[in-house]
Amino acid sequence: MESLPLSEPVLLILVSLAEQPRHGYSILKNVEEMSDGRVTLSTGTLYGALRRLLEDRWIERFKEEESSRGRQAYRLTARGRQILRAEVGRLKHLTKVASLRIAPKEM
Amino acid sequence: MLTLSRYLLYLYPAAHRMEFGEEMSGVLRERQNELGKRGALARWISNGREIGGLLRGAVREHVRAATGLYSWEGFPIRRIRMRTEFRFPKATPVLMTVILGAVVMAIEKARAIQMSIPPSHQQVGPIQSADFTVLPSFVLLFVLGCVAGAIAWAIAYALRRSGGQRLEELKAPGLQSTRK
Numbered sequence: 478m479e480s481l482p483l484s485e486p487v488l489l490i491l492v493s494l495a496e497q498p499r500h501g502y503s504i505l506k507n508v509e510e511m512s513d514g515r516v517t518l519s520t521g522t523l524y525g526a527l528r529r530l531l532e533d534r535w536i537e538r539f540k541e542e543e544s545s546r547g548r549q550a551y552r553l554t555a556r557g558r559q560i561l562r563a564e565v566g567r568l569k570h571l572t573k574v575a576s577l578r579i580a581p582k583e584m
Numbered sequence: 585m586l587t588l589s590r591y592l593l594y595l596y597p598a599a600h601r602m603e604f605g606e607e608m609s610g611v612l613r614e615r616q617n618e619l620g621k622r623g624a625l626a627r628w629i630s631n632g633r634e635i636g637g638l639l640r641g642a643v644r645e646h647v648r649a650a651t652g653l654y655s656w657e658g659f660p661i662r663r664i665r666m667r668t669e670f671r672f673p674k675a676t677p678v679l680m681t682v683i684l685g686a687v688v689m690a691i692e693k694a695r696a697i698q699m700s701i702p703p704s705h706q707q708v709g710p711i712q713s714a715d716f717t718v719l720p721s722f723v724l725l726f727v728l729g730c731v732a733g734a735i736a737w738a739i740a741y742a743l744r745r746s747g748g749q750r751l752e753e754l755k756a757p758g759l760q761s762t763r764k
Contacts, residue, residue, distance in 0.1 A: 520608050520611045520641075525645065528600070
């Protein structure tokens with residue numbers, strides 16, 4: 478897959494949107510929650526990432542029935558989901574290999 | 585803080601502001617509401633991060649608008665990005681014109697200094713106008729610039745293309761393994 482590996486903020490944004498469509502603030506909170514407060518995106522960084530993901534068609538705008546002014550929800554596209562699956566597969570493989578190598582060897 | 589953030593949004597290109605300005609203001613407002621419940625130190629840290637993020641974001645968007653490329657800090661989509669196509673940055677002709685202007689100005693300044701030296705100070709070895717004029721220098725500079733640019737473009741194009749091809753070769757087996 479040509480776009481892998483993903484950077485951590487992009488991976489977390491995609492994971493956040495994999496569950497359900499979310500608007501900007503909800504993505505920020507969810508990313509913070511998933512990373513145990515380690516990754517805190519600023520608003521400027523988040524919207525730079527969202528613009529790029531929209532341009533690459535990994536995410537799309539999602540029209541909510543009850544959306545307040547100034548709130549726009551986003552959701553994963555089929556392509557975004559496919560890339561996320563490939564990245565998760567890559568990470569699983571890496572974790573498996575690393576776990577085998579760091580496990581204590583039998584004497 | 586909210587007022588300052590709104591002013592900082594004006595640093596973004598107009599197109600970005602039109603598309604995301606209102607949303608970003610909404611997110612900043614929600615963040616401020618949440619921060620109201622926290623301590624002073626947490627508020628300072630968070631506000632500093634927001635201001636820094638907005639400033640970096642504005643610079644990044646201007647770079648992107650001017651060159652069509654993403655500068656990279658923060659969130660590269662992937663860690664090493666190689667493009668199969670070659671893009672000529674739009675800012676290059678502007679930069680080259682500025683450099684050329686500076687060179688022409690330096691030449692003119694040198695001529696003015698030469699003219700201001702009294703004829704008695706011949707040990708400097710005055711440059712004769714017949715040997716050194718602006719037009720041939722300009723043409724020579726332009727030709728040399730074109731040649732250097734063409735060589736650099738060819739090298740960059742060859743490197744990117746070969747990188748893209750190598751990635752394509754690597755991609756096929758990787759995809760098969762994820763599908764299994």
